[in-house]
Amino acid sequence: MKNPLAILLALAVFGSTPALFSSRALAAPPDVTTLRPVNYDFVAWSTDSAYVLFKLQDPNIPGLIFQVRVAETGEILKMGSKNAVFPSQSAPGSDEEKKFVKQILTGTKVKVNGEPVKFDQAGVADSTHPTKSDIMLLTGQKGDKFVIMGVRGERSSRYDSFDLLKDKAGTFAKAYQKALVWDNDGKNFLLIYHQNLDSKDTPFEGDFFSIQKFKSSKVKSTSTEE
Numbered sequence: 001m002k003n004p005l006a007i008l009l010a011l012a013v014f015g016s017t018p019a020l021f022s023s024r025a026l027a028a029p030p031d032v033t034t035l036r037p038v039n040y041d042f043v044a045w046s047t048d049s050a051y052v053l054f055k056l057q058d059p060n061i062p063g064l065i066f067q068v069r070v071a072e073t074g075e076i077l078k079m080g081s082k083n084a085v086f087p088s089q090s091a092p093g094s095d096e097e098k099k100f101v102k103q104i105l106t107g108t109k110v111k112v113n114g115e116p117v118k119f120d121q122a123g124v125a126d127s128t129h130p131t132k133s134d135i136m137l138l139t140g141q142k143g144d145k146f147v148i149m150g151v152r153g154e155r156s157s158r159y160d161s162f163d164l165l166k167d168k169a170g171t172f173a174k175a176y177q178k179a180l181v182w183d184n185d186g187k188n189f190l191l192i193y194h195q196n197l198d199s200k201d202t203p204f205e206g207d208f209f210s211i212q213k214f215k216s217s218k219v220k221s222t223s224t225e226e
Contacts, residue, residue: 032165032197036060037206040192042181044105045121049183051077052190052211053104053119064088064097066104068117071188071211077110084110123181123190130186135219137189139177146175146193150219157220162210167199174198178207188213 036058043053043066054067068077068084077084086104090096103109107116129135136151137159144166150159165173173195182189190211197204 032167032199032202032204035165035204035206037204040178040207040209042123042125042179042190042192044119045071045123045181045183045188047118047120049121049185049188051110051117051119054209061087064092066101068110069211074209074211077112079111121184123183124186125179125181127180129214130182130184132186132216135216137180139180139191139193141175144172146195148191152219152221155221157218159218160210160212162193162208165195165197165204167197167202169199169201171197171199173204182214186214 039057041055043055045052050071052069052071054069056065056067058065064087066086066088069075070077086100086109088097088100090100105119107118110117110119124130127136127138129137134153138149138151138156140147140149141164142161144164145161146164147161148159149156164175174197175193175195178192178194180189180191188211190209192207192209194207195204
């Protein structure tokens with residue numbers, strides 16, 4: 001079982017602190033008192049699916065921020081001494097912003113070992129696997145967990161689950177899927193899910209994400225749903 005992949009600290013947005021949340025399992029759910037509400041949107045996969053480009057908004061930071069994450073770890077891509085984080089200084093939807101985004105997509109701004117990284121996979125935003133039509137991934141909340149169910153034909157099994165936020169009174173957040181996007185060949189998928197903790201002491205609402213390699217062996221041919 002993995003804990004949520006949550007990159008919701010304002011400093012973590014720009015990568016100026018060590019990554020406190022990554023795709024590796026955490027020892028415990030994140031402390032809700034340290035989180036800040038960031039909204040994540042998928043933009044594109046890189047050509048080789050090694051990187052994911054996000055667009056995010058922090059209510060405490062004006063404008064849009066574009067951020068590149070390493071698919072294997074979930075951490076912000078390091079380009080030498082710099083992080084692949086690109087705040088837009090232009091008006092949303094303006095020609096200047098479109099030019100700025102194009103420079104990111106085409107690899108002008110993102111380079112690894114001196115080579116441009118292009119983001120030319122729009123991905124497949126569907127619950128059904130892109131190349132295996134008998135396999136689906138469905139999500140939903142079950143108690144204190146946000147669960148991914150693997151469905152093969154008429155049979156389902158638990159593929160993965162994530163611990164939800166909880167306050168001191170024992171109240172758990174309500175969660176729902178915001179996006180599930182495969183890369184073009186279905187070898188990887190990105191899940192963005194939203195949590196809303198209705199708490200008197202520590203209310204919170206924001207996005208979390210998980211980037212995973214898809215393992216068809218985890219989608220059982222016999223039902224194992226609990």
